[in-house]
Amino acid sequence: xxNKSKPKPKPTQHSVYLYxxxxxxxxxxxxxxxxxxxxxxxxxxxxxxxFLSFVCDAVDGWCARKFxxxxxxxxxxxxxxxxxxxxxxxxxxxxxxRPSLVxxxxxxxxxxxxxxxxxxxxxxxxxxxxxxxxxxxxxxxxYYGNRMFMGYCCVACEVLYIALFLISNNxxxxxxxxxxxxxxxxxxxSILVGISLFGCSVKQVINIIxxxxxxxxxxxxxTEKKQKP
Numbered sequence: 001x002x003n004k005s006k007p008k009p010k011p012t013q014h015s016v017y018l019y020x021x022x023x024x025x026x027x028x029x030x031x032x033x034x035x036x037x038x039x040x041x042x043x044x045x046x047x048x049x050x051f052l053s054f055v056c057d058a059v060d061g062w063c064a065r066k067f068x069x070x071x072x073x074x075x076x077x078x079x080x081x082x083x084x085x086x087x088x089x090x091x092x093x094x095x096x097x098r099p100s101l102v103x104x105x106x107x108x109x110x111x112x113x114x115x116x117x118x119x120x121x122x123x124x125x126x127x128x129x130x131x132x133x134x135x136x137x138x139x140x141x142x143y144y145g146n147r148m149f150m151g152y153c154c155v156a157c158e159v160l161y162i163a164l165f166l167i168s169n170n171x172x173x174x175x176x177x178x179x180x181x182x183x184x185x186x187x188x189x190s191i192l193v194g195i196s197l198f199g200c201s202v203k204q205v206i207n208i209i210x211x212x213x214x215x216x217x218x219x220x221x222x223t224e225k226k227q228k229p
Contacts, residue, residue, distance in 0.1 A: 016071050016073055016074075017073070019064075019067075019069040019071060019074060020060075020063045020064075020067055020069055021060035021061070021063040021064040021067075021069055021070075021071075021074050021078075022060075022069075022071065022073065022074045022077060024056050024059055024060040024063060025060055025074065025077045025078060025081060027056065028053045028056045028057065028060075028081050028085075029081055031049050031050075031052060031053040031056070032049075032050065032053050032081070032084075032085045032088070034049060035049035035050045035053070036088055036092075039092060039165075043165065043166055044166070046165075047162045047165065047166055050085070050089065050158075050162060051158065051159075051162060053081075053085060054085075054155075054158050057078065057081075057082060058151070060074070060078065061078075075128070079114065079118070079129075083110065083111055083114060086107075086110060086157075086158070086161070087107050087110070087111065089161050089162075089165070090103045090104070090106055090107040090110075090161065091103070091104075091107065092165065093161060093164060093165060094107075095171060096164075096165065096168045096170075096171055096173055097164070097168065097173045097174070097175040097178070098172060098173065098174055098175065099175065102175060106204065109204065109207050109208065109211070110207060112211055113207040113208070113210040113211035113214070114129075114207075114210070116210070116211055116214035116215055116218065117129045117210050117211075117213075117214045119214070119218065120213075120214040120215075120217035120218050120221075121214075123217065123218065123221045124217060124221075130144045131144075132144045132145070132213075135213060137209050137213065139202075139205070139206060139209060140206060140209045140210060140213060143206050152199050153199050153200075153202055153203040153206065154203065155199070156195065156196040156197075156198070156199025156200045156202075156203065157196070157199065157200045157203050159192065159196045160193065160196035160197055160199075160200045163189065163192060163193050163196065164178070164179075167182060167189070179193070179197070
């Protein structure tokens with residue numbers, strides 16, 4: 001008689017909290033808390049810790065796939081950590097550079113576009129906000145469909161923000177002057193800023209597309225709901 005394989009134990013509430021990728025998520029939160037606590041007293045250490053937390057974002061995703069530990073809680077934890085850490089850095093940059101409205105606008109766009117995308121995906125019954133196969137915009141589909149392109153845009157944003165924070169000298173810097181001066185230097189830093197600036201610009205265009213697409217999906221849901229008898 002053939003031996004029957006034992007059924008795999010179902011995950012419990014506590015076991016999901018202790019998934020490897022979720023533990024990495026908790027570590028990311030601690031890294032960010034300490035990083036922002038010392039951001040003005042030790043810029044380089046802050047930048048290293050912040051970027052390490054950002055790298056861990058890719059690591060927890062790999063662990064989730066490797067160990068089959070993907071979870072809704074983990075996905076939400078991941079996105080909330082990303083949004084809050086980026087938002088905090090943008091707030092700091094808004095206090096360092098003028099006009100501060102540039103960074104506050106980027107913060108609002110980032111949160112609004114991702115919130116609308118998450119909610120519209122929920123209304124459509126999708127398992128992930130990255131499921132954009134039904135979108136008609138090629139750039140939007142390329143972003144979520146090509147992991148390398150998405151990674152470049154995300155890394156470019158974070159690297160640009162960190163670089164701007166590192167090269168700031170006081171709390172009244174003119175953003176345009178600093179960027180132009182840095183690009184004209186012809187140094188490795190200027191090349192890094194230039195590459196990051198392009199990727200970050202593409203990311204903001206995608207955020208606008210995402211916000212508009214998600215808003216249209218919400219409006220369509222309302223329209224179809226009212227048309228039902």
